Amino acid sequence: MNKQALILFLISFLLSSVATFSQDLENTPNNTEVTSLFLNDEPLDIKLSYSNKILRKETNDSTYIDSEMSYLPEDGSWQTLAVKIRARGGYRRENCYFPPVKMKIKKSLSKETLFEGNKKLKLVLPCVLQKDYNDMVLKEFLAYKLYEIVSPYHYNTRLLNIDFTDEKGDKLKNYKIKGFFIEDIDNVSDRCGAKQIKRSIHPLEQDDVCSVRNDFFQYMIGNTDYSAAYRHNEKLLYLDEQIIPVPYDFDMSGLVDASYAVVSQIQGESLGIDKVTQRLYRGFKRNDEICQDVRTEFLKNRDEMLALIASMESSFEDPDEFERAEKFIKEFFYLLANDALYEKNILNVARAN
Known part of the structure; x- marks a missing residue:
């Protein structure tokens, strides 16, 4: 092998090694298993x-x-x-x-x-x-x-x-x-292979489906004590060039209905309800097809969710508390399955900005 051929071979080898190394990094899963x-x-x-x-x-x-x-x-x-x-x-x-x-x-x-x-x-x-x-x-x-x-x-x-x-x-x-x-x-971000975002990002700039899922869920449990925009009881993850909200702290929700719970007034905003057991949709306007897809997801998950609730019945000390929780979630699914109620209580009240 002459000198010029040797140089070309070495360059080719180095480039292929770098490419292989980069490919290995890309293929290495970032997410970890549940502890x-x-x-x-x-x-x-x-x-x-x-x-x-x-x-x-x-x-x-x-x-x-x-x-x-x-x-x-x-x-x-x-x-x-x-x-x-x-x-x-x-x-x-x-x-x-x-x-x-x-x-x-x-x-x-x-x-x-x-x-x-x-x-x-x-x-x-x-x-x-x-x-x-x-x-x-x-x-x-x-x-x-x-x-x-x-x-x-x-x-x-x-x-x-x-x-x-x-x-x-x-x-x-x-x-x-x-x-x-x-x-x-x-642990959540590592498991999902995501990075945390520690600045405010408007929900309309977040992933559409994940954001609507979050809003439907908060409506389901009757929670207004959250804001994906101000990161109030929400964390934000960055994954595949999308911003994903991750909610937490649900003690002020209608599902829990704690004796101390009050309707949240984030940033001093006054809402049109006075009890946490009154649902109010806090999501933003999206493409109707996206909302319909998420609506379908929730309805498909109805039986699994109700089965989960039923599985915890024996853990409750007061049967009335269990019955109220179960009834509260069933009411959400009744509303969600009814076209007129769905449009009136979710689509027509979604926020514009």
Whole structure:
């Protein structure tokens, strides 16, 4: 091989190697599998002990306190894990007896445990101490599970049976409560192979189908406490050159119908309803065909959604709370299947801007 031929061969080899390397990167899946914590649908038993008062007063977005969490995996042997916790949320942090919790777990400590792959978690707890507080948690958990059926871009959740001890100085007060874990948005974006968007983007600039799915879902659960435009109770993902909304925090919805719930007034906007159980469509005007496609999706998912609700009946402490939740969702599907009601309550009230 002469010198010129050798040079051409080397150039060709290098170019092909770069191309192959680039192709390998493109073909490497970005999404990760669901972590072990969220693979099981059975409620997880955990134990927590800390001071609600200290958590509320001495923690903030960057300040955590040290604590421990014990949990009971499938093998039946209690395990203990060191964690850091802080109070989170707006309204619930200030007004609930049990402030919701943000939890951090060191990667080195979670390795080869049920919590491996979850560096951060949200913990949803009951709000006020009343007879139906556990059922309120169940209904919000149910909202997350319903959205799993609707969209592949969702938070994974795990229902919890919590043995919680509130440390009040020398006094200890124990509670047996329901709760659930919500995976961190970092896990959601990694699983979907997406990037997070941390700036405001108008819903009309977001993916049409995903945005309409989100709006139909929020209407289904009777929630106005969200804004994809202002990222209020919404995260945004960037995937395949599209912006995708991912909703969370549904305690102000009509489905949950918590005693403290009020109709949201985001950016001071006054809505024409005064009860959270009154539905109001907050989506923007889109192509009718897109809305019809999403409408068809929801109607096709009706039986699966109602079966999911029915499967949780035995978990409710008050049968009336379960019946109200089931009835509320059935009313949505009745409206959605009726052409006149669909046009009147969704298509004709969609926002122009």
